Amino acid sequence: MPVYNVEIKWxxxxxxSIEKQNYKNWEICIADDCSTKxxxxxxxxxxKNSRIKIKLLEKNQGISGATNAAxxxxxxxxxxxxxxxxxxxxxxxHEFYQKIKKEGSEIIYSDMDIIDAKGKTxxxxxxxxxxPDLFLSQMYLGHLIGFKKSLFEKVGGFRGEFNxxxxxxxxxxxxxxxxxxxxxxxxxxxxxxxxxxxxxNPESKPYAQTAGLNAIQEHLDRVYGKGAATANETENLFxxxxxxxxxxxxxxxxxxxxxxxxxLLKAAIDSIFAKTTYKNFEIIILNNNSEREETFTYLxxxxxxxxxxxxxxxxxxxxxxxxxxxxxxxxxxxxYVCLNNDVEVIExxxxxxxxEKAIRKDVGxxxxxxxxxxNTIQHAGVVIGxxxxxxxxxxxxxxxxxxxxxxxPMVTRNVSAVTGACLAVSKATIEKIGGFDExxxxxxxxxxxxxxxxxxxxxxxxxxxxHLYHYESKSRDASKIPQIDFDLSDQMYKTYRKNGDxxxxxxxxxxxxxxxxxxxxxxxxxxxxxxxLLKRKRETGLPQLDTNVYEITPYTFRKIEYxxxxxxxxxPSINAEHVFGGISTALKFFDTLVKxxxxxxxxxxxxxxxxxxxxxxxxxxxxxxxxxxDSLVAKQIIPYSNRFNRSIPVSENDYFxxxxxxxxxxxxxxxxxxxxxxxxxxxxxxxxxxxxxxxFYSWSTKYLLADSTYKSDYPTIAIFNSMLxxxxxxxxxxxxxxxxxxxxxxxxxxRKALEQMPAQVDKKKQILxxxxxxxxxxxxxxVVAALKxxxxxxxxIEEWEILSAGEMHRSxxxxxxxxxxxxxxxxxxxxxxxxxxxxxxxxxxxxxHPSYPPLEMSVFDVKTITNTYANKDLKDFxxxxxxxxxxxxxxxxxHLTEICKAYRPQVEHVTANPLxxxxxxxxxxxxxxxxxxx
Numbered sequence: 030m031p032v033y034n035v036e037i038k039w040x041x042x043x044x045x046s047i048e049k050q051n052y053k054n055w056e057i058c059i060a061d062d063c064s065t066k067x068x069x070x071x072x073x074x075x076x077k078n079s080r081i082k083i084k085l086l087e088k089n090q091g092i093s094g095a096t097n098a099a100x101x102x103x104x105x106x107x108x109x110x111x112x113x114x115x116x117x118x119x120x121x122x123h124e125f126y127q128k129i130k131k132e133g134s135e136i137i138y139s140d141m142d143i144i145d146a147k148g149k150t151x152x153x154x155x156x157x158x159x160x161p162d163l164f165l166s167q168m169y170l171g172h173l174i175g176f177k178k179s180l181f182e183k184v185g186g187f188r189g190e191f192n193x194x195x196x197x198x199x200x201x202x203x204x205x206x207x208x209x210x211x212x213x214x215x216x217x218x219x220x221x222x223x224x225x226x227x228x229x230n231p232e233s234k235p236y237a238q239t240a241g242l243n244a245i246q247e248h249l250d251r252v253y254g255k256g257a258a259t260a261n262e263t264e265n266l267f268x269x270x271x272x273x274x275x276x277x278x279x280x281x282x283x284x285x286x287x288x289x290x291x292x293l294l295k296a297a298i299d300s301i302f303a304k305t306t307y308k309n310f311e312i313i314i315l316n317n318n319s320e321r322e323e324t325f326t327y328l329x330x331x332x333x334x335x336x337x338x339x340x341x342x343x344x345x346x347x348x349x350x351x352x353x354x355x356x357x358x359x360x361x362x363x364x365y366v367c368l369n370n371d372v373e374v375i376e377x378x379x380x381x382x383x384x385e386k387a388i389r390k391d392v393g394x395x396x397x398x399x400x401x402x403x404n405t406i407q408h409a410g411v412v413i414g415x416x417x418x419x420x421x422x423x424x425x426x427x428x429x430x431x432x433x434x435x436x437x438p439m440v441t442r443n444v445s446a447v448t449g450a451c452l453a454v455s456k457a458t459i460e461k462i463g464g465f466d467e468x469x470x471x472x473x474x475x476x477x478x479x480x481x482x483x484x485x486x487x488x489x490x491x492x493x494x495x496h497l498y499h500y501e502s503k504s505r506d507a508s509k510i511p512q513i514d515f516d517l518s519d520q521m522y523k524t525y526r527k528n529g530d531x532x533x534x535x536x537x538x539x540x541x542x543x544x545x546x547x548x549x550x551x552x553x554x555x556x557x558x559x560x561x562l563l564k565r566k567r568e569t570g571l572p573q574l575d576t577n578v579y580e581i582t583p584y585t586f587r588k589i590e591y592x593x594x595x596x597x598x599x600x601p602s603i604n605a606e607h608v609f610g611g612i613s614t615a616l617k618f619f620d621t622l623v624k625x626x627x628x629x630x631x632x633x634x635x636x637x638x639x640x641x642x643x644x645x646x647x648x649x650x651x652x653x654x655x656x657x658x659d660s661l662v663a664k665q666i667i668p669y670s671n672r673f674n675r676s677i678p679v680s681e682n683d684y685f686x687x688x689x690x691x692x693x694x695x696x697x698x699x700x701x702x703x704x705x706x707x708x709x710x711x712x713x714x715x716x717x718x719x720x721x722x723x724x725f726y727s728w729s730t731k732y733l734l735a736d737s738t739y740k741s742d743y744p745t746i747a748i749f750n751s752m753l754x755x756x757x758x759x760x761x762x763x764x765x766x767x768x769x770x771x772x773x774x775x776x777x778x779x780r781k782a783l784e785q786m787p788a789q790v791d792k793k794k795q796i797l798x799x800x801x802x803x804x805x806x807x808x809x810x811x812v813v814a815a816l817k818x819x820x821x822x823x824x825x826i827e828e829w830e831i832l833s834a835g836e837m838h839r840s841x842x843x844x845x846x847x848x849x850x851x852x853x854x855x856x857x858x859x860x861x862x863x864x865x866x867x868x869x870x871x872x873x874x875x876x877x878h879p880s881y882p883p884l885e886m887s888v889f890d891v892k893t894i895t896n897t898y899a900n901k902d903l904k905d906f907x908x909x910x911x912x913x914x915x916x917x918x919x920x921x922x923x924h925l926t927e928i929c930k931a932y933r934p935q936v937e938h939v940t941a942n943p944l945x946x947x948x949x950x951x952x953x954x955x956x957x958x959x960x961x962x963x
């Protein structure tokens with residue numbers, strides 16, 4: 030925190046907001062830049078807090094020098110920047126810590142707003158996730174910003190010649206060193222609105238505009254080489270326009286599908302020839318079953334007038350995807366521009382701008398600003414999930430620059446997709462990722478292509494300086510969208526409905542094209558689906574039911590010859606954020622299984638693409654291959670979450686190991702078709718069963734689907750992760766060809782921590798809850814109801830802390846001045862430390878699976894309340910386990926009160942459950958499986 034002549038009250042407000050953080054491992058590093066107001070230096074000198082480090086500079090060094098001096102005081106691994114008169118939200122440091130822990134981010138930023146002198150906030154800015162082209166247009170990262178101290182030192186800190194935009198210059202240099210850039214979509218920073226601040230008036234620091242321009246230009250020179258790109262100022266302060274220079278004009282093929290409406294086509298082509306400054310282009314008109322004589326007359330005339338206009342008959346039923354792919358076959362250009370026939374060019378450099386971005390090696394598709402006839406916005410980028418499907422953000426708004434609550438429509442930025450009405454893509458990109466998906470007939474394939482580009486590591490760009498009018502689908506009835514387009518889009522958008530579009534913000538209302546803050550910050554998936562169905566009803570006049578079961582998006586097998594026996598693990602994900610509990614155990618079992626059997630190994634990822642960390646972790650042992658490849662590599666990983674129109678190679682020597690019920694269902698179902706087509710029956714299946722999964726979906730379609738996987742006619746070996754679970758299946762008359770069971774074993778990391786525990790363990794007055802509000806079977810709401818009763822019953826409640834681990838959520842008021850504070854998903858080391866210091870815990874599981882958390886708590890000497898279920902009763906596991914048959918909130922609260930009355934600050938560590946703590950023979954039954962397989 031650099032300080033210079035700040036009013037004491039604002040400085041104290043800033044420091045107070047740090048002291049109120051619910052994350053406590055912080056220090057404040059202040060450098061006073063030789064303030065001329067003596068009271069500032071006296072106030073700083075009088076501070077006695079050991080966590081506030083202060084350096085009083087003897088000479089004014091400017092903002093960069095002062096910030097560097099403050100950073101030199103830092104002993105932490107990460108540095109956060111804060112102005113001396115702003116405020117942090119109480120959870121700011123905790124949210125940053127969670128982002129670092131989860132993703133290993135080296136640069137982190139949050140959303141922000143402006144706070145006035147009376148403490149009222151306004152003008153929130155809800156930012157997209159990392160958007161490199163937006164960052165070259167404006168310093169949108171703003172506040173709060175944090176970064177790794179080693180990265181700061183590596184780039185050399187702040188540079189005084191960029192004062193005013195010194196943070197912009199610093200971060201541009203940092204982004205050249207790392208791509209680990211994390212965004213916390215929460216308003217964690219309040220930028221003070223004072224007469225002298227940029228927050229109140231951007232023109233209060235006019236020198237910063239030039240400094241920002243120079244910072245971008247130096248960055249471009251470093252990245253692309255001098256003369257390759259130029260940063261320009263725009264009419265809007267702190268907004269820049271980067272142009273990429275081309276040594277020569279690549280040829281462009283403009284592809285325009287038509288059916289009649291010669292008047293629209295003529296207007297479009299006339300505007301192209303009259304206004305376009307770019308000269309090296311051809312126009313390919315695809316005549317898709319035109320019927321009117323005036324159309325044929327015009328097509329003949331336009332060919333005669335322009336030798337770069339080509340007309341091709343496309344005598345097949347209308348299919349937008351097929352038409353554009355068909356046009357590419359005749360194209361001779363290096364860049365394809367898909368263009369509607371109902372557009373008119375406004376901006377002469379529209380094509381130049383599209384091309385200079387499309388030919389960048391890191392770019393997928395490029396689109397521009399399309400306007401209605403009334404000069405309001407028709408398209409300024411597509412947001413996936415908007416309206417439950419996908420829609421054009423800013424639609425209906427005026428094309429004016431304003432940056433709240435989202436970034437301005439008049440700034441170049443990255444987007445998930447652009448409309449196919451004006452879409453540029455290089456030939457090289459199409460050769461890399463493939464053309465449009467022809468299963469889409471009217472709409473959706475433009476978005477699918479853009480998302481596929483993202484999956485290949487490319488960015489898509491919206492450039493607001495590409496101006497065209499779009500008279501939106503005047504030549505065809507846009508309401509006649511076939512059901513297949515809805516169905517394919519349903520599958521494509523499901524992740525975005527749940528998690529939001531990374532280039533938008535989850536705090537904005539997805540059911541309004543004009544950006545506004547959500548009434549409820551995050552809607553549930555169910556609420557989104559209900560709105561989606563309501564929208565479809567409004568559009569068609571009839572209710573359309575969402576009958577898709579997303580979990581069972583089909584697998585497709587193709588026959589290959591593979592020489593060796595191979596075990597295939599069907600698993601949702603190998604990303605660190607998903608690998609805990611069940612997936613972790615399944616991976617360990619699979620590894621032991623293939624080593625014992627001596628089989629080749631293939632892991633098929635059915636729900637999530639592997640992230641960079643997962644690829645790095647597994648690349649030493651496994652080769653990542655595409656589903657399309659008939660690879661013979663002995664150890665493979667195939668990402669298969671995006672399986673539209675994709676198959677995986679399967680031979681007579683393939684064996685399959687299921688994890689979740691949906692992996693079993695899809696594989697069993699795929700083999701029915703595979704057997705009918707190729708006559709290949711499956712080898713005996715292996716089913717790794719870790720819970721009674723129909724119970725996750727009471728009385729429903731998914732209940733029956735999950736249940737059906739236990740009743741397949743195909744021979745199956747069931748492997749249960751506890752004897753209790755196997756007994757439950759036996760008692761409920763499920764039958765498998767063979768069955769085995771093993772009991773849970775303590776995680777290796779926890780075991781090592783347990784072995785190092787002293788004979789006498791210090792315990793805090795602390796309750797730990799296994800809190801997963803997103804997982805109904807953990808009965809989170811019931812636990813909260815019990816805690817609300819307990820805080821009123823516990824005599825010394827003010828001395829107790831209540832923590833929730835397992836899933837990040839907001840703090841929950843319990844009454845009597847206490848809150849349930851979420852610590853999120855802890856690392857193994859953090860979890861072990863928390864268990865060691867915790868006195869009592871609550872972990873419920875509404876299923877026959879014993880669940881790991883209560884077992885883990887109890888061996889760490891935590892008095893643990895859990896529940897019985899059917900044949901499950903953990904009361905005899907050890908003396909720390911309290912297993913309740915009556916799991917009402919009052920009964921839990923009563924037992925917790927009795928436990929806490931017996932609190933002692935130190936307890937004797939009792940070594941219990943040795944076979945749970947360490948069991949090197951847990952998978953010994955694999956030798957029996959080996960005999961069965963022969």
